[in-house]
Amino acid sequence: MVNLPETVKRQTMIDAVDEVIRERKTAKVLRDPADCPPGTAEDWLPPDFVEQVRQAVAVAGWAPFHKAVHRETHLTGALASPVPWRFYILERASCCALVAHIRARAAAQPESKWSKAWGSKIPRLLAATGALVLITWLPDPPAEGQAPALTDNNMEHIAAAAAATQNLLLAAEARGLHTYWSSGGILGDAEAFALVGIPAPQKLLSAIFLAPPGAPHDAIEPGALRDKRGDPAQWSDWPTVLPPEA
Ligand SMILES: Cc1cc2nc3c(=O)[nH]c(=O)nc-3n(C[C@H](O)[C@H](O)[C@H](O)COP(=O)(O)O)c2cc1C
Known part of the structure; x- marks a missing residue:
């Protein structure tokens, strides 16, 4: 339970939290990838944007988690927390560098996963975003040559990483940013992981695009299922469970 400072009324807190949850919405901010050459100055990014993202990432980490990650698989590098998620924050320049990588590989390899990716929304999202947060979950080691199994442990790792993802969306929403949770497409590929420096045993759960309201764009698209819930x-449901008969 939150202990409120005397100056904050309980109802004010409830209204603020409910409003942020309700107002969080998919906003796919799209821009021509030609408008994202590496090395260009971006005067539309607010001076405090990176700090806002840093704060949102920090508070997102207060998600619940049930099990520590598999030590020998995941606690070997610099990121040594037992939480079953990792956040990789790519600032604007890195997002534009990724656009350039996808473009170059698509040109070199027609009819490949890269040319397919070039035709997807990912380059247009990267070209519009202020930052991209790649959130991975950390599976227990699968059997040789297998994908991670949907074990109880792994389901709880995914659930915890999803809770951290939603925290980030809400924290960014509260800061007035556009947010979009994408599965990530090509960004979850092993070669994309290598470009970013994400260890291979991790799995991409969320590619979170964060854009300030003033981001130049060609279109902003909503989530297809927004109004279908x-x-x-x-x-x-509110089921009633009867006590055992005496
Ligand atoms: C795990 C997850 C993955 C998603 N991946 C995609 C995606 O790859 N492409 C997409 O268009 N929307 C994706 N979405 C966003 C949903 O389309 C969106 O949440 C839904 O339409 C409801 O709209 P809302 O977010 O505005 O409430 C994803 C959402 C979740 C939770």
Whole structure:
């Protein structure tokens, strides 16, 4: 339970939290990838943007988690926390560098995963974003040559990483940023991991695009399922459990 300072009313806190949760929405901010040459100055990025992202990332880490990660697989490098998620924050210049990598590989390898990626929304998202946060989850080691299994442990690792992701979305929303949770497409590929420096045993859960309101764009698209969720009566129940008969 939150202990409030005397100056903050409980209802004020409730209203603020509820409003942020309700107002969080998918905003796919898209821009022509030609507008993202590496090395260009970006005067539309607010001076405190990176600090805002830093703060949002820090508070997002207060997600619940049930199990520590597999030590021998995941606690070998500099990121030594037992939490089952890792955040990789790519600032604007790195996002434009990724656009350049996708463009170059697509040109060199027609009919490849890279040419497919070049035709996807990922380069347009990268070209518009202020920052990209790649959030991975840390599976227990799979059997030789297998993908991670949906074990109880792994399900809880994914759930915890998803909670951290939602925290980031809400923290960014509260700071007035556009947010979009993408599966990431090519960004989850092993070669993309190598470009960013993400260890191979990790799995991409979330590619979070964060853009300030003034970001130049060609379009902002909403989530396709935004208005399809129905009201609580369509996804929640209040079952009554009777005590055992005497
Ligand atoms: C795990 C996850 C992955 C998602 N990946 C994509 C994606 O790859 N492409 C996409 O268009 N939307 C993706 N979304 C966003 C959903 O489309 C969006 O949340 C949904 O339409 C509801 O809209 P809202 O976020 O505005 O409430 C993803 C959402 C989640 C939770």
